[in-house]
Amino acid sequence: MARTVWGSTVGKKAVMAVSGLVMLLYLVVHMFGNLKIFFGPGTFDSYAHWLRTLGEPFLHYEWALWIIRVGLVVAVVAHGVAAYQLSRRDLRSRPVGYVHTKARSSYATRTMRWGGVILALFIVWHLLDLTTGTVQRGFVPGHPYHNVVAAFHDWWNNAIYIVAMLALGLHVRHGFWSAAQTLGAGSATRNRVLKGTANALALVLTAGFVAVPVGVMTGLVS
Amino acid sequence: MKLTLRIWRQHDTEAPGGMATYDVDGISPGMSFLEMLDTLNERLTVEGEEPVAFDHDCREGICGACSLVINGEAHGPERTTACQLHMRSFRDGDTIDVEPWRAAAFPVVRDLVVDRAAFDRIIQSGGYVSVPTGSAPEAHATPVPKAAADSAFEHAECIGCGACVAACPNGSAMLFTSAKVNHLGALPQGAPERETRVLDMVAQMDAEGFGGCTLAGECATACPKGIPLTSITAMNREWLRASRKVPRS
Structure with a gap:
C-alpha cells in the first residue's frame, strides 16, 4: 500500500500534508518556547536545559530532543522530496504556456515553491547559527540566552530571520488550508473556519518568531 | 463593434x-x-x-x-x-x-482545437456504474436520499469541457475527475464500485500526464458549471479511504 500512496499524486500530496502538519505542530511549540526569552535568562536557559532532560529517567539525557530531531528530519525530507517530484510533474504538464498570462491565485499560493526553498535554506542557516554556532562568533554552548542576544546583534542576521519568518507565514497560510483539503477535512461549511485557522496560525507564528529579533534590536532583551 | x-x-x-x-x-x-x-x-x-x-x-x-x-x-x-x-x-x-x-x-x-481523449480514458477507467441492462427497473427499487441526489446532481453538471485543466496553474484534471467520482459515489447505484472507481480514475488521471493539485482554486473559478473546489477535497477523502480498504499491488 505504501507504494500506491507514494506512486499517486493524491497520495504524495497526503504525505506532504501530514509531514507539513508535523512541522507546523513543532513550530507552534518552538515559538512558545522562544517567547520565554522575555522572562529573562534564568527562565530561558532553564527551559532549554529542561528540553535536554525531558523524559528522564525513562529516556537518557537529550534522547527526547534527538527523537524529535529525527522525526523532523524525516518530515522535512518527505515534504521536500514530495514537493520536488510533484513540482517537476506540474511543470511538465504544461510544456507550452499561455501567451496572454494573468496573475493567477493568491500571492501565498504562487510563492509556495520558492518560499519552501527559502525556508529550507533558512533552516540550514538557523542550525549553523543557533544550534551548532558554526557561523556565530561569540557562540557559547549551553548558554542559549547569551547566544540569541549575540546572534541578533548584527542587523543583517535580523533581516535574514525576519524575511524567513514572513516567508514562513505565507507558506503556512496556504499550506495549512491546503493540507486540510488534501486530507479531506474541508467542506463547504468547514472551509471558512479552516481558512481562518490558517490565517491565524500564519499571523501568530510570524509575529511570535519575529518578536525575538525585534526584542533584541529594541533592547527589550539584552 | x-x-x-x-x-x-x-x-x-x-x-x-x-x-x-x-x-x-x-x-x-x-x-x-x-x-x-x-x-x-x-x-x-x-x-x-x-x-x-x-x-x-x-x-x-x-x-x-x-x-x-x-x-x-x-x-x-x-x-x-x-x-x-x-x-x-x-x-x-x-x-x-x-x-x-x-x-x-x-x-x-489544429489552431484552437485540442484532443481531449484523455478525459474519455479517465471515464473509461471508472466513471461508470455496472448495472444489468434490460427492462427499466422499477423507479422505487433503489431509494436515493434527497441529499445524495442533490450532491450527485451538482457534480453531474460537469460537461467535461476541460476548463479546469486549462485554468489550473499545474494543468491538473482533479476537478473533472472529482466531479465524476463524487457524482457516482454519492448514489447507491455507484456504491459497489466506490473504492475501485476512485483509485482507478486517479491512477488514469496521473498516467495521462496531468499535473497535481495545489489547491490554487483556479479550476473552480473557471468552471462554467460551478463544480466547487470542495469536490476535490471530497475526492481526496474518498481516495484515502479507498487506499486503506483496497489492498493493491
Whole structure:
C-alpha cells in the first residue's frame, strides 16, 4: 500500500500534508518556547536545559530532543522530496504556456515553491547559527540566552530571520488550508473556519518568531 | 463593434504555432463569441485563407465542446462556456487574445482545437456504474436520499469541457475527475464500485500526464458549471479511504 500512496499524486500530496502538519505542530511549540526569552535568562536557559532532560529517567539525557530531531528530519525530507517530484510533474504538464498570462491565485499560493526553498535554506542557516554556532562568533554552548542576544546583534542576521519568518507565514497560510483539503477535512461549511485557522496560525507564528529579533534590536532583551 | 483578434494558429500537432492578428468589424454586442469567430471565418474563406479551427457543438452551454482561452481565462471573462459568452462583455476597439487549452495531456490538433481523449480514458477507467441492462427497473427499487441526489446532481453538471485543466496553474484534471467520482459515489447505484472507481480514475488521471493539485482554486473559478473546489477535497477523502480498504499491488 505504501507504494500506491507514494506512486499517486493524491497520495504524495497526503504525505506532504501530514509531514507539513508535523512541522507546523513543532513550530507552534518552538515559538512558545522562544517567547520565554522575555522572562529573562534564568527562565530561558532553564527551559532549554529542561528540553535536554525531558523524559528522564525513562529516556537518557537529550534522547527526547534527538527523537524529535529525527522525526523532523524525516518530515522535512518527505515534504521536500514530495514537493520536488510533484513540482517537476506540474511543470511538465504544461510544456507550452499561455501567451496572454494573468496573475493567477493568491500571492501565498504562487510563492509556495520558492518560499519552501527559502525556508529550507533558512533552516540550514538557523542550525549553523543557533544550534551548532558554526557561523556565530561569540557562540557559547549551553548558554542559549547569551547566544540569541549575540546572534541578533548584527542587523543583517535580523533581516535574514525576519524575511524567513514572513516567508514562513505565507507558506503556512496556504499550506495549512491546503493540507486540510488534501486530507479531506474541508467542506463547504468547514472551509471558512479552516481558512481562518490558517490565517491565524500564519499571523501568530510570524509575529511570535519575529518578536525575538525585534526584542533584541529594541533592547527589550539584552 | 470593431475588434482586434490575436488568435493561436497551428496547422497540426507537430507544426510550430504562433499568434496571428486579425481585425474584425461589424460585430454586434448580441453575438456570442463563437458567432464572432464565425464572422471572421466567413471573411477568411472568402479571402481564400484557411479559417480558424475551433471546437463547438451545441452552442447552448451544455455539451462542453467549446474550449477557448480568451484573454488568459478559460471560456473568457464570464462564468459560462465560450458559446454563451456574448460580445457585450467586451468593448469596441478591444484587442482579444484567443488560445487553445494548454496541457501536455491535451495536444493541439489544429489552431484552437485540442484532443481531449484523455478525459474519455479517465471515464473509461471508472466513471461508470455496472448495472444489468434490460427492462427499466422499477423507479422505487433503489431509494436515493434527497441529499445524495442533490450532491450527485451538482457534480453531474460537469460537461467535461476541460476548463479546469486549462485554468489550473499545474494543468491538473482533479476537478473533472472529482466531479465524476463524487457524482457516482454519492448514489447507491455507484456504491459497489466506490473504492475501485476512485483509485482507478486517479491512477488514469496521473498516467495521462496531468499535473497535481495545489489547491490554487483556479479550476473552480473557471468552471462554467460551478463544480466547487470542495469536490476535490471530497475526492481526496474518498481516495484515502479507498487506499486503506483496497489492498493493491
